[in-house]
Amino acid sequence: MLSIEDVQVFYGNIRALEGVSLHVKQGEIVTLIGANGAGKSTLLKTVSGLLKPKKGRVLLEGKEIGGKAAQLIVKKGISHVPEGRRVFANMTVEENLQLGAYLRKDKEGLKQDYEKVYSLFPRLLERLKQQAGTLSGGEQQMLAMGRALMAKPRLLLLDEPSMGLAPLLVKTIFRIIEEINQAGTTILLVEQNAHLALSIAQRAYVMETGRIVLSGTSDELTSSDQVKMAYLGGH
Template structure:
């Protein structure tokens, strides 16, 4: 579904991604593991059109999207939930969700998907008229994910969905990620909690200083001594 071939991405003179090649098949949950600053978020931003690769190709369902405008990439079926949630604080929960569907014209479909989001996240239904800025961190994460789903993505990019959340909420968010996957959306997940990410992923790539240094099935990587020592707390 997504193929990245040898991309190089820079912030000014600093090279953030160095010859990254990876792929995601339809229906998979693929996770990127690596330390802070390794280039994981940069990779998501490059896929969603927020950054442009200097070299290399980004192919989505065989078509090249490297360097296309972010809006047209959303239209093609890729939604990005950025790190730090970024909800529209002065708008209500409902208005935030409606904004997620701003490129769509199918009123009936939008209504159905809104109902689906409220089924996935009942808490949002309780807070439907509340301003997004007054929600808790966990509720804002749910809203950011719900808003991305309103664009009806075939590929969902999630950047650090568990960041700053209480353990109980993290578990809930990850159960919902699995539900979204089971309902047919392909997922690329960036997550500091490598144990948790590997527990729901099909495959994983390990990113170090802008390069992919290891990849494989999630189970293989979970049992790899190297990964255990570096990312899974050594046990």
């Protein structure tokens, strides 16, 4: 579904991605693990059109999307839940969700998708008229994911969904990620919590300083000594 081929991305003169290649098949959860600053968020931003690759290709179902405008990429079926959630703090929960759906014209489908988001995240229904900035961190994460789902993505990019959340909430968020996937959405997940990420993904890639250094099934990486030492606390 998604192919990234030999992609290089620069911030000014600094190379952030050095010839990264990976692929995500339809229906999969694929996770990207690695230390802070490894280039994981940069890669997601490149897929969603927030950054332009200097070299290489980004293909969605065989068609080049690298360097296209972010709103066109949303139209093609890719939604991005950024690191740090980035909800519109001064708008209500409802307005944030409406913004997620701003490109859509299908009234009936929209109604169903609002219902779907409320069933995944009942807390949002309780808080509809509340300003997003007054929500807890966990509720803001739910809102950011709900907002992305309102664009009806076929591919969902999730950047650090567990960041700063209490362990119990993290479990809930990850259960919901699995539900979203089971309902038919393909997921590319960036996550610091390698243990959790590997537990729900089918395949994984390890990034270090802008390069992919390891890839394989989640089971292979979970049992790799290198991954255990670096990302799973040696267990």
